[in-house]
Amino acid sequence: MHNFKKLEIWNESMDLVxxxxxxxxxxxxxxxxxxxxxxxxxxxxxxSHISEGTSKSSNKHFANYLEHSLGSAFEWETQLNVAFNERYISEEKFKELENKIKQIQKMISSFKSGL
Known part of the structure; x- marks a missing residue:
């Protein structure tokens, strides 16, 4: 079992929220x-998926929740692109958040691979 509050992927994704x-x-x-x-x-x-996954009894089950989390990260990236295309955010903010979400995606993928 993992303590989700100590996971860097959870903390980084909470910052994204x-x-x-x-x-x-x-x-x-x-x-x-x-x-x-x-x-x-x-x-x-x-x-939320990361924290829920930490409660599961096996790494296989946890990995499924990380998959859902990763899917949400890619979905959010698409929505960020929509916001930028509609000019709701500046290019500077877009690039900053795009880098952040890509970093989170890599972190989730790496963590999942390491289970």
Whole structure:
């Protein structure tokens, strides 16, 4: 069993949740039930699957939850691209967050491979 609060992948993805909430606050109001909701739910899903996976009795089961977490990370990256394409975020912020999500994706993949 792993203590999820001590996992770097969990802590980095929790930081991403905060970033997601920060950037979506400035999105147009009509996106409240669209992109804002989707991005934040997706961001929350990344650390949530990691923490849920730590409760499982085997590494095989944990790896399945890491797969879900990784899927959510790729989904969030797509939504980040949508936000940038719609000019809801600056290029500078886009590049910063794109690097962050790619780093998280690599970390999750590496952690999963090491189980």
């Amino acid at each position: 905060s970033e997601s909430y920060k950037i979506t606050r400035s999105f147009p109001e009509f996106e409240t039930y669209g992109l804002i909701n989707q991005m934040n739910r997706c961001a929350i899903s990344i650390p």
